[in-house]
Amino acid sequence: MNTSAQMSEANPRLHYMDNLRAIAMLTGVLFHAALAYSVLAHPLWPTADRGQSFIIDLFAWFFHLFRMPLFFVVTGFFAALLVQRRGIAGMLKNRFMRIVLPLLAFWPLVYFSMTGLISRAVTEVENLSPLLQMIKPWVLDPNAATAPPTLAHLWFLAYVMCFCILVWVAFTLEWAKYLHRLAAIAPISQVWLAPLLLVPALMSVPAPFPAPESLFPQWWALLFYGFYFLMGFRLSHQAAWLDQFKPQVARLLLSSLLAYALFLYLLQAKGMTQTDWFSKVILALLQAYAGYGMTLVCLIAGQRWLDVHHGFLRYIADASYWVYLVHLPLIFAIQIPLMDVNLHWSAKLLLSVGTVLGIAFLTYHFLVRGRMLGRFLNGQQRGR
Known part of the structure; x- marks a missing residue:
């Protein structure tokens, strides 16, 4: 998730990757915080609030389709440099x-x-979310079985390491040469x-993909995110690979927006479910095309407008690892008390x-940058 300063200084083309990472990280914090006020996520999110809005769904799930794919493109890019x-x-x-x-x-x-935080919420919060209401009897029962642990939002790190190990396997088996053959396929x-390679993975999980x-490791995530890691x-x-899509960027953007609009319409306005094969195929196709198209659009836009050394974005990129690690517990700690506060969702x-x-x-x-913890996370000493 992080890279050394020497890489960015040695190659100016790396600036847009660092800057895209910074923007994607900020979008991630906004996305996780916005889920509390999403209509679609209301039954499933622990801090789901009484206040909900379709506006949240309109923007949050759009960014969801390409935010993490873009992150994996960046990690694949820097893994190749290493x-x-x-x-x-x-x-x-x-x-x-x-x-x-x-x-x-x-x-x-x-x-x-x-x-x-969740255990404390079920005993102190009056306006519990549907998920907390459901698990409250289980949390308060001392004889209840312990739930299996999860990686929470740190799953990203586990999958990045899996893909790096698979890179080692691919190089050992000399599979890397097949990357160059992909360039022969026309951009369109x-x-x-x-x-289409992503459709089987997306069909195996609910929409939007969790x-x-x-x-x-889950096979669908290895296939789905591994595709984007390989892309990076x-x-x-092959730096010129992205250039061949630039003449199509307007069509990519328009088609991605149309695919997302139809996806959200089927998912929310019509109450479409994934109980039948046809619904799974349609929703998977729309997610795949919207996410892939927007990922290309972000890379092209980043290379066009963000391939500069910008102090503010560079600082955010440097801090992104730390912010990524701590942001979700902080969101829970802040939003749990807000569930009983009478304020507008915005x-x-x-x-x-x-x-x-x-x-x-x-x-x-004050605690990480230029200190031992910063060197532990980023592998370098930065001035305060």
């Missing part, structure tokens, strides 16, 4: 130090803090054919997002 500069062994060592060790260190803190064919939080890995080796959303970002960036600046 292989080029340090070799497979150097890449694996770097990813172990920057991904596995932070995952092992922060997972207990994240998991038990969120579990404690890639736009229409590539998303977060694969279980401790064990290839982009690092005010609660602004309050929760502003408070989370304020705490996350202040702690990063």
Whole structure:
């Protein structure tokens, strides 16, 4: 998820990747905070509030379709750079130090803090969400079985490491040479054919596709996010690959917006479910094409307008790992008391997002940046 300063300084084309990562991270904080006020997520989200709005669904699920795919493109891109500069062994060592060790260190803190917050909420909050109402008897029963642990939002780190190991396997078996053969496919064919590879994975899970939080890897997530990781890995080796889509960017944007509009219409306005095969196919196709198209649009726009050294975005990119690790427990800690507060949903959303970002960036600046914890996460010393 993070890269060294030397990489960005050595190659100016890397600036847009760092800046895209910064924007995607901020979008992630907004997305997780907005789920409390989503109509679609209301039955399933722990901090679901009484105030809900279709406006939240309109924007939140749109970003959901390409936010994490874009993150995996970025991680695949930088994994390829590590292989080029340090070799497979150097890449694996770097990813172990920057991904596995932070995952092992922060997972207990994240998991038990969120579990404690939920346990406290079921006893202190009056206006419980539907999910908390359902699990309240189980939480209060001392003889109840313990729920299996999950990775929470840290599942991203586990999958990045899985893909890095698969890169090692691919290089060992000399599969990397097949990447170059993909370049022979015409751009318009890639736009229409590539998303079809994602349909089997998306058909196997509810729509919108969920977060694969279980401790064990799920095949659909390996296929779905592995596709985007490979996309970033290839982009690092073939920088000109993205250029061939630039003449089509307007059509990509328009078709992605139309696919998303139809997806949301079927999912919400018509109450379409995934109980039959036809519904699964349609919803999977719409998610695949909208997500893939918007990911390409973001990469092209980033390369066009964000391929510069911008101090503000660079600071956010440097802080993104820390903000990613701590933001979800902070959201729960802030939104649980707000469930009993009589405020409009928009005010609660602004309050929760502003408070989370304020705490996350202040702690990063004074406790992480340029300190031992910062070196542990980012592998480098940065001035305060």
